[in-house]
Amino acid sequence: MTDFRTIVRSKPEKATFGLHDKIFTTGSCFAEAIGSRLAASCVDTHNNAFGTTYNPHSIHKNLRQAIANKLPPPTSYLVAHDIHLNFDFHSTISAMDKVTLTNTLTDTIERSHRAIKNAQWLLITYGTAWVYRLRETGEIVSNCHKQPGAMFEKSLLPQKDFIESFDECYQALKACNPSIKIIVTVSPVRHIKDTIELNGVSKAILRLSCHTICEQYPDVWYFPAYEIMMDDLRDYRFYAQDMLHPTQTAEDYIWDNFIARFADNNFKQFYPQWRAVQMALKHRPFHPQSTGHQIFIRDTIRKLEELSAYINVDKEIDMLTSQLIK
Numbered sequence: 001m002t003d004f005r006t007i008v009r010s011k012p013e014k015a016t017f018g019l020h021d022k023i024f025t026t027g028s029c030f031a032e033a034i035g036s037r038l039a040a041s042c043v044d045t046h047n048n049a050f051g052t053t054y055n056p057h058s059i060h061k062n063l064r065q066a067i068a069n070k071l072p073p074p075t076s077y078l079v080a081h082d083i084h085l086n087f088d089f090h091s092t093i094s095a096m097d098k099v100t101l102t103n104t105l106t107d108t109i110e111r112s113h114r115a116i117k118n119a120q121w122l123l124i125t126y127g128t129a130w131v132y133r134l135r136e137t138g139e140i141v142s143n144c145h146k147q148p149g150a151m152f153e154k155s156l157l158p159q160k161d162f163i164e165s166f167d168e169c170y171q172a173l174k175a176c177n178p179s180i181k182i183i184v185t186v187s188p189v190r191h192i193k194d195t196i197e198l199n200g201v202s203k204a205i206l207r208l209s210c211h212t213i214c215e216q217y218p219d220v221w222y223f224p225a226y227e228i229m230m231d232d233l234r235d236y237r238f239y240a241q242d243m244l245h246p247t248q249t250a251e252d253y254i255w256d257n258f259i260a261r262f263a264d265n266n267f268k269q270f271y272p273q274w275r276a277v278q279m280a281l282k283h284r285p286f287h288p289q290s291t292g293h294q295i296f297i298r299d300t301i302r303k304l305e306e307l308s309a310y311i312n313v314d315k316e317i318d319m320l321t322s323q324l325i326k
Contacts, residue, residue, distance in 0.1 A: 008224055008232045015181055015221070017266045019043060019310055024112075026050060028057050028127030028187040029245075030225060035123070037156035037255050040278070041271055042311050046115035047277040050142075051090020054095055054127035054191075056087040056162045056209070058142035061077050062090060063122075066112035067172045072107055075137050087134060087141040117177050125225070127187040129157045129205040130194055156202065162209040163216075165314050170217060182220045183262065184210045188229030188254070190244045223261060270310045277303050281316060291326060297323055 001287045017023060022044045025035035035047030050062040065072060065088070072088040077098060079085070084101040085094045093108065095101035116122070131140045132152040144152060173180060191199050203226065229238070229246060236243065238250040246254065256262045259271065280300045283292040297320050304313045306319070 005234065006231050008228045008257065010257040013221055013261055015219075016262055017043070017121050017267070019267045019270055022046070022115070022118050023121045023123060024115050024119040025123040026053065026063065027123075027125035028052060028054050029188065029243070030124035030127070030185070030187040030189060031123060033059065033251055034125070034218065034258060035149040036254065041267075041274060041317075041321060043267075045175050046112065046119065049112050049115075051092045053131065053142050055131045055140070055142070055157060056206070057131055057140045057157060057165050058088065059124060059126065059175075060165045061140075062142070063116070063169050064172050066109050066116055067176045069109060071102070073108065076141075077140070078145065078147070079103070085143075085145045085175075087139070087143065087145070090143055090285040091145055116173070116180070119177065119180055121172070121183065123183045123185070124208070125185050125187050126206045127189065128191045128194070129162070129197075129202040131155060131157045139270065156198075156205060159205055159209050161213070162205065166209070166213050170213075170220075180219075182217075183215065183223050184220060185223040186210060186226035188226050188246055192244065200326050218265075221262075223258060225254050225258075228257055266310070270307070273303065273307055274310075277316075281320075288323060294325060 019042065023035070023038055024046045025031045025038070025048055027048070029052050032048040032052065035045050039045040039047060050066075053059050053062060072086055076087045077084065078087060083094050083096065084098045085091060086101065086105065089105065089108075092189060093101070093104060095104060132144050132154055133140050135151060135153055140157075141152070170182075173182075190196075191202065194202060207226065210222050216218050229250060233246075233250055233253065238247050238253075239245065240247050259268065262272070277300060280296070280303070283296070285296075286294060301317055301320050304317050307313055
């Protein structure tokens with residue numbers, strides 16, 4: 001016996017993204033984590049523009065609003081502690097007056113509309129199947145914005161509703177951008193406020209629904225972030241202090257699996273070189289004029305020149321060249 005744990009093997013998919021593809025990410029904080037890493041790797045990424053969104057209904061609703069380039073309905077606006085918010089969006093999208101909030105939402109939706117039209121890939125991460133329905137309107141909200149619990153009715157989103165909501169979103173998406181491909185995943189972050197048992201029920205609904213849509217649509221793929229965390233890493237040393245979120249090490253491991261499965265060979269050749277150069281660019285010497293550091297700068301410039309076959313590195317080369325002693 002050589003393996004002492006169950007390892008999720010990531011074989012390359014037939015469809016892969018490249019360094020010059022455009023990727024749109026949306027959903028839970030895990031979608032933002034992957035999106036940030038894609039952007040840091042020089043991939044054109046529109047990263048979680050709607051703010052952190054957990055339930056499938058709201059994720060699909062945000063996407064449909066962006067596809068239609070349409071603002072949310074008037075009934076979705078609220079004021080809490082003098083701050084103007086919208087039930088369809090995260091609290092990071094807020095303002096001190098409704099006009100400013102409306103302008104922010106207009107800009108967010110318009111930019112997202114353009115990004116979806118031009119994207120090669122859409123990455124969706126689902127966080128929970130629990131939804132909160134506003135009693136006054138009957139609408140599912142994306143964020144309760146710390147309003148009194150009596151205003152909402154909490155329930156599990158049935159798999160049937162997930163599938164119907166996804167199909168409506170999928171049809172609109174394909175009408176807007178017929179060639180776009182979709183990766184879906186279940187967030188490895190645990191939602192234990194719903195209790196451990198009911199978090200398990202919620203994740204099961206999400207996982208079964210993702211399996212169903214991947215079987216149903218030929219251009220939808222699943223990435224097993226949840227399984228990697230639960231069954232491969234499977235140890236509290238890979239959880240942050242809150243015991244809910246993955247550590248940096250766990251995120252690195254899941255990210256490496258994501259690259260192994262969905263990145264093309266060109267990106268796989270580029271990424272480790274770019275990562276090494278990024279580390280070099282963060283280096284802050286005690287003695288910039290020393291011979292050793294001058295050699296270090298020239299070596300980094302050489303590596304950047306090699307990467308110029310992949311991306312434009314003129315800015316980085318100019319910055320390092322300015323540090324050379326003439």
